Amino acid sequence: MNYNVNEKGYYGEFGGAYIPEMLYPNVEELRQQYLEIMASPEFQEEFQDLLREYVGRPTPLYFAKRLSEKYNTKIYLKREDLCHTGAHKVNNTIGQILMAQRLGKKRIIAETGAGQHGVATATVCALMGLECIVYMGAIDIERQAPNVARMKMLGATVVPATSGSKTLKDATNEAIRDWINNPTDTHYIIGSVVGPHPYPDMVARFQSVISEEITIQLEEKEGRTNPDFVVACVGGGSNAAGAYYHFLNKPEVGIIAVEAAGKGIHTGESAATSALGKTGIIHGSKTLLMQTDDGQITEPYSISAGLDYPGVGPMHAHLFTSGRGEFISVTDEKAMTAGLELSKLEGIIPAIETSHALAIFETRKFKKDDVVVVNLSGRGDKDLNTYIAYFNL
Amino acid sequence: MQRIQDKLQNNKKLLSIYFTAGYPSLEDTVPILESLQENGVDMVEIGLPFSDPLADGPTIQASGTQALKNGMTTTLLFEQLKDIRKTVSIPLIIMGYFNPVLQYGVENFCKKCQEIGIDGLILPDLPLAEYKEHYKPIFEKYGLSNTFLITPQTSEERIKQLDNASDGFIYMVSSASVTGSQSGFGNAQMDYFTRIKNMNLNNPQIVGFGISNTETFKAATTHAKGAIIGSAFIKILTEKGLNGISDFVKSIR
Numbered sequence A: 001m002n003y004n005v006n007e008k009g010y011y012g013e014f015g016g017a018y019i020p021e022m023l024y025p026n027v028e029e030l031r032q033q034y035l036e037i038m039a040s041p042e043f044q045e046e047f048q049d050l051l052r053e054y055v056g057r058p059t060p061l062y063f064a065k066r067l068s069e070k071y072n073t074k075i076y077l078k079r080e081d082l083c084h085t086g087a088h089k090v091n092n093t094i095g096q097i098l099m100a101q102r103l104g105k106k107r108i109i110a111e112t113g114a115g116q117h118g119v120a121t122a123t124v125c126a127l128m129g130l131e132c133i134v135y136m137g138a139i140d141i142e143r144q145a146p147n148v149a150r151m152k153m154l155g156a157t158v159v160p161a162t163s164g165s166k167t168l169k170d171a172t173n174e175a176i177r178d179w180i181n182n183p184t185d186t187h188y189i190i191g192s193v194v195g196p197h198p199y200p201d202m203v204a205r206f207q208s209v210i211s212e213e214i215t216i217q218l219e220e221k222e223g224r225t226n227p228d229f230v231v232a233c234v235g236g237g238s239n240a241a242g243a244y245y246h247f248l249n250k251p252e253v254g255i256i257a258v259e260a261a262g263k264g265i266h267t268g269e270s271a272a273t274s275a276l277g278k279t280g281i282i283h284g285s286k287t288l289l290m291q292t293d294d295g296q297i298t299e300p301y302s303i304s305a306g307l308d309y310p311g312v313g314p315m316h317a318h319l320f321t322s323g324r325g326e327f328i329s330v331t332d333e334k335a336m337t338a339g340l341e342l343s344k345l346e347g348i349i350p351a352i353e354t355s356h357a358l359a360i361f362e363t364r365k366f367k368k369d370d371v372v373v374v375n376l377s378g379r380g381d382k383d384l385n386t387y388i389a390y391f392n393l
Numbered sequence B: 001m002q003r004i005q006d007k008l009q010n011n012k013k014l015l016s017i018y019f020t021a022g023y024p025s026l027e028d029t030v031p032i033l034e035s036l037q038e039n040g041v042d043m044v045e046i047g048l049p050f051s052d053p054l055a056d057g058p059t060i061q062a063s064g065t066q067a068l069k070n071g072m073t074t075t076l077l078f079e080q081l082k083d084i085r086k087t088v089s090i091p092l093i094i095m096g097y098f099n100p101v102l103q104y105g106v107e108n109f110c111k112k113c114q115e116i117g118i119d120g121l122i123l124p125d126l127p128l129a130e131y132k133e134h135y136k137p138i139f140e141k142y143g144l145s146n147t148f149l150i151t152p153q154t155s156e157e158r159i160k161q162l163d164n165a166s167d168g169f170i171y172m173v174s175s176a177s178v179t180g181s182q183s184g185f186g187n188a189q190m191d192y193f194t195r196i197k198n199m200n201l202n203n204p205q206i207v208g209f210g211i212s213n214t215e216t217f218k219a220a221t222t223h224a225k226g227a228i229i230g231s232a233f234i235k236i237l238t239e240k241g242l243n244g245i246s247d248f249v250k251s252i253r
């Protein structure tokens, strides 16, 4: 089976572009051009140069000795937390800002939940001198004040989304509405492997630098290009898509996706889409999403704002239903504990999103000589207030 | 579907109204439909509310949110409409987003529409390619027209494809915008209306988005077969309730 996108924009039965006609010209323009633009040597040169000089790539593949000893297996951490702005999100925004320039766009819009993607977008807009408007749920603006301040410092306009549940999914709706209202001069930088085709594929390709580096670094350290397992947290699924990318069609590499169970899968306060979702349409893509029997999209919950999305990207929906990926969900409590543990054992404070991926070692056992790569998608600075409140620090 | 065809044969300009089912109150659906017919409206789009209506502006969004809060569901809407053909004979179209239809089951949904006497569907986020590949035979089996949207940005080639896949009318979105965000029509829009008219499409065009009063209705229908009023009508319902319907409709023509 092929786990990449097919020529019609689908991963198995998932994907496509379920968009109103008002968006068709924009999305079609991108679809027709993205592969060609990305393949051009001139684009690649600028992209690679920025990833190296500005983002700080390659990020280390760090052998976590004490964590490995504790769980009796070989754990490597792919240090995306060391990227400029503190998470993998910037790999995608660098790629998309270069894409926007080549499409002749002057105005950039984005949605954000926790604010990480908003910050990464505001950063590249500052870098390129482009106007930047970030839509953010009114509730998230209150919850994530430091990131709102960062975006403002970087020159972006932060617009509160006040419709619906006033969180990430509504911010995404608002960004899409902005794009409908500004069809010619604007590029929409989506923050994950979600949205209509070609976004999931384009974002996955920009993030695929993660697994590309893993293969090279593992060769140096272990004399092999493939790990036994690659583990990542999944909100929309962009850090996971990047970490899996070069291993998707290598069945010998186990793919483990970690979702946020919130307070528990069946508590009504969860974001475990693979367990709770059904096939439907969200933000222009056919995928698994949390919804009522009547097809109304429901509001997820997780302590981590970055995993608080009611769907997953179509690539992940396919990995789940085909059985290619192993999906595990982790509660707030287990994630917070794992975040504290990594801080104490390795001196690395992870983002709470990432803590979910780290929490699987308590229950998911590996063999002693298994090589397990965990994508350390982001650093915990943005989450200090949540850690402080949770642990009474 | 035949009811739509018959209306389109009629040589007057058609006034069509969009409203959200279950708004302002859950049980208003049928009284609103009866009142619209009584006041001479030619056709109605019944909006099936959705949690994430990404082509809609604030007015229609808010009405949908309220309708869902009131308890509107697909099943309930069908229940409310089950005897509608005893009192209402103008064409009725259900307009909504694709996900609720998908969850109900596309075939079940279409079958139910036929039983009730719904004439067609407008599902703005159901793409042309998907419709042709998977759903056209189902729509046809249950006698439902399908209406596609076009915008000022739609290429001529694509307009022809959409025209070929439509049966009934083409929904001509007046400008690059979500619903309800217009205050009048300028030269660019009039040029667009003329350009489309001159394409001599198979299906007549009905203009929607930004029609709010008699001026915009007249401007839109100079070159098109009719026009659809949505947000402006919902504002009237919000402000005056069902009592506002008669004066509003009369003020348009």
Ligand SMILES: Cc1ncc(COP(=O)(O)O)c(C=O)c1O
Residues within 6 Å of the ligand: A087, A088, A113, A114, A115, A116, A117, A191, A192, A193, A233, A234, A235, A236, A237, A238, A239, A240, A305, A306, A307, A351, A353, A354, A377, A378, A379
């Ligand atoms: C550090 C970090 N990891 C993961 C995510 C989740 O996004 P995705 O699933 O697209 O990687 C976020 C989103 O904000 C994040 O900030």
